[in-house]
Structure formats: structure tokens, C-alpha cells
Amino acid sequence: NAGVTQTPKFQVLKTGQSMTLQCAQDMNHEYMSWYRQDPGMGLRLIHYSVGAGITDQGEVPNGYNVSRSTTEDFPLRLLSAAPSQTSVYFCASSSRRGEKLFFGSGTQLSVL
């Protein structure tokens, strides 16, 4: 079972560049979400989706964009990368909102 798959594993960007972090799950989960993890801080929710075509903002949405065209995929777009977006990003899914989360292996992003 693949579970939640994130790509790439590592990425280095220059300030102002844009990119997309990919996330796919094969568990037919309704709920998908993106978190960032920074030293000394708990995981913080960026955006989430409760189903195809439905997305909403989390705690720290600025500078990020998402879409959910299929149940399986939930890409995260950085519109114009800034050094403050240097972090480890995790995609997570659950069968429905409120249930235990299944996390991907993370993307370590550095913005220079």
C-alpha cells in the first residue's frame, strides 16, 4: 500500500520562484490537508480539502494555493517563494474530517 505519496523529497528555490508540491493518496480519503513543520513549533495547517472541488484555508494560508480536482490528488502551489517559507511540508489525509491522519514522508524546502 502506497498510502500518501509526496514529491519531491527535497527542493531548493530562489526567492520569487514558484513551484508545486505534489500529494497523492490511494486510500479514497475524503479529507486531505497540508501542514508545515518548523523547529520549536507544532505542525501548522496551511490548507485543507473535504472533497473534490472543495478547499479552505487553514492557519497559515498566505503565499500558498491549492486545488482538488480529483479525490486522489491535492497539490500545494507556492506562488512566489520567500525565505519564510523554508520549512518541511507534510501532506495528510483521513477517511473523513476528524479521524486519524495519515501523513506523507514530507518535502524539505529551502528558499534562498
Added chain:
Amino acid sequence: EDQVTQSPEALRLQEGESSSLNCSYTVSGLRGLFWYRQDPGKGPEFLFTLYSAGEEKEKERLKATLTKKESFLHITAPKPEDSATYLCAVQATTSGTYKYIFGTGTRLKVLA
């Protein structure tokens, strides 16, 4: 303000030396408390969900308990493979919406 605090930040144990990790919380509308394990370079992995005060869950050397203000993760006779960061998260409902609040984790090192 909803808040989750984990202590200690870091813990070093000798193999076989039992101990407890603490997760204290202040949230309105608690729906559930979750424990996750995170290994370096990987995403968090689900361990337990607790829903009501007095509830306990066990898995191998781990036992999670819940009161109205805090949760404990008891580790009995730990082994080096138990070394990881343990994350606590509470799920709260506010105005009909759900939100996860993560603690910053306890880094556990078990020495052989």
C-alpha cells in the same frame, strides 16, 4: 486561546527505564486527543486516539491515558527502537468546524 503543551521537550532514558510524556491542553469543544510518533525524516505515524476522560489505550510498551486537562504517554521498559519524537494533537470543534492543534513534541532517546 486553544493551546497544547508537551513536556519535557527532550528525554533520555536507559533501556528498560520506564517514564511518561505529558500533553496538557486547553481547548473548547474537545473532540479527541491523538498521539503520533515521528521518526527523523519521516511523517508522523498514528498511535492512539482518546475521546473521553478516563479512557486508556495500549500498544506494546506504550499506554496512553486522558484526563480533562492532560494526557500521558507511558513508556514501559523502553527499547532503543522506541527513540523518536512523540507528538500530541487535540481536535477541537469551534462553531461547527474542526481544527487540529499540535504540540511541539517530545524527543525521546533510549540508550542501549
